Amino acid sequence: MTSRRFLLAFGLALAIVAGGAQATTRFWLLQGVAFDDGAIAIGSFGYDDATKLVTTWNVRVAAGPGFLPFTYLPGNGAAFESGNPGYYSANLAVPTIIVRATDAGGLGVDRDFRLTTTAPLDGALSTVPLDLATLHDRSGGVECYNCGGARVIVSGNLALVPFPPPVALVDVIEFYHAAFGHYFMSAVAHNGLAIHGEDPLGRGTGDFPGHPIRSRAAIDAALRGNSIAWVQAENRGDSAYRGHRRGVVQVHGHYLLVYDALGSGAPPAAASFGLQFASGTRLEHGDTPGLMVARNEDATLRVATSDNLVFDTIASGQESPPLGWISPRYGELQPAPMLRHKPGGNTGPFATILSAEAAAASVASIEGLAPRSGVHAFRVTTDRFVDYVLASTSVGEEEVVAWDIRFVGKLLWLRTVEGRPRELRWLAARRAAWQAHGLDVRASEPVDELLVRVSPTGSLIKGGSSNQLSAMWFGETIA
Secondary structure, X not given: OOOOEEEEOOOOOOOXXXXXXXXXXXXXXXXXXXXXXXXXXXXXXXXXXXXXXXXXXXXXXXXXXXXXXXXXXXXXXXXXXXXXXXXXXXXXXOOEEEEEEOOXXXXXXXXXXXXXXXXXXXXXXXXXXXXXXXXXXXOOOEEXXXXXXXXXXXXXXXXXXXXXXXXXXEEHHHEEEOOOOEEEOOHHHOOEEEEOOEOOOOOOEOOEOOOOOOEEEEEEEEEEOOOXXXXXXXEEXXXXXXXXXXXXXXXXXXXXXXXXXXXXXXXXHHEEEEEEOOOOOEEEEXXXXXXXXXXXXXXXXXXXXXXXXXXXXXXXXXXXXXXXXXXXXXXOOEEOOEEEEEEOXXXXXXXXXXXXXXXXXXXXXXXXXXXXXXXXXXXEEEOOOEEEEEEEOOOOOOOEEEOOEEEEEEEEEEEEEOOEEEEEEEEEEEEEEEHHHOEEEEEEEEEEEEEEEEEOOEEEEEOOOOOOEEEEEOOEEOO
C-alpha cells in the first residue's frame, strides 16, 4: 500500500493592495524553525507591512508531545498581525504574526502558531531572525491550544522570497479541514475499497479540489422491507474506481452482507478492502479461516470474508502510510484498529459478513458469483445452515439462476438447514423456485416483500395476498 498525498499550495493568494500605493505584499519563507520538543515548522506567508495584513499562509508543523502534525491554511482559520505593539517584544516596530486554526484543538479550542521577528518585515533585510526571547515567558514564539500547553520556538529565521514557494507534497494525515472536523487521509485509511492507494475523489489543491470531482456514486438499488433491506451503488467517473459497485444486504436479526464488485479497469492485485473499528476494539483471529472477532466492552462482532479475500494487516495509529485512525470529535485523532483484506487472485464479487448475534454460527465459507451483468449471488455456508442471496438490478423480469435456484425479482434470501429450505425472504419479486427441493413460490404480479418460514411444526407467510400468491414447499402446497 502507498501513502496517499494531497497537493497543498505553499501560497494561495496574490498580493492584496489595500489603500495607497505603498502597500506591498512580501513573501516570507520559514527557515530552520524548530520547537523545544524537537519538532520543526516549514512553510511561508505573505505579509503587507504597510497595512499589517497577512494575505496568504501555509505553515506545516510536525508532531510532538500533545501535538498532532498539522497544516495551517486559509481554509481552516485565519492569520493576522497581533495588533498589540510592545506586548511580545520591547521593539515596537516588529510584528508578531499569529496563524490560528479555528476549533482545531477541539470544539471551542483554537490552535495557534505565533512568531515574532527581531526586525520589521519591510524588505530592508532579506533574512530576518526570529525573536527567541519574547516577553511573557516567550509567548510570542510558540504553538499552543488557546495558548495553554505551549511549545516554544527555539530557532529559525524568515527569508524574503520573490514569489510564494511552489506547490509541495504534504502527507495527507497532516491536512485538517475545520469545516469537516477531521483530517483527510490516504485512500487506504478509509473503509472500503482502495485501488493503487488512489483517492477516488482525485488530488486536491489547498482546501478544495478546484476541479470537478472525478468520481461520484450512483444508486443502483435501494429497497427496504421489515425483514430484509438492500442498497447498491456504482462508482462512476474518470478514475480507477469506475464501474466499482458496493452493496449491502441487511438480513434483519442475522447479519449484514457487504459486497464489492470491481470495475473492468481495476486489477484485483491493485485492490484492498478496509474496515475501520472504534478505539479500544480488540481484534483477534477466529476459529475458522477468514474469521475475525472484534470485541469492545460488552459488544462482539464477527467478521467473515469470502473465499476470494485474504487477510492483509491490522494497523492502529500508523503514520506511514496513515492507517488506523479515527476522529472522535472535532479536531482530534485517535489510533484505532483498521482491518484490511486483499483479493486472492479472483475478480470477485468479494463479500464480508458482519454478525453481532450472541450465538452466531461459525461461517465456513462465502462464495460469490456474477451470473451476468447486474446480478450478484452469494452462498454462505456455516456449521448450522447454508444461506443463498441473489440480488439483481436488471430492468424487467429477466430470470436469475444460481446454484439451480431460479428467481425473478430484485432480492432473494433463502436459508436451508440440513439441506432443506427453512425460510425465504424477497423484495420486489414474483417467483422463486428450486426444483431439487420441490420449492416454487410465485405471485401473479410482483410482491414488494414476502416472508415464508417453514418448520416441522407449521408454516408462516407474510406479504402478498391469498388470491395472488401460491407456494409449494418440499412439493407440498402451503399457500
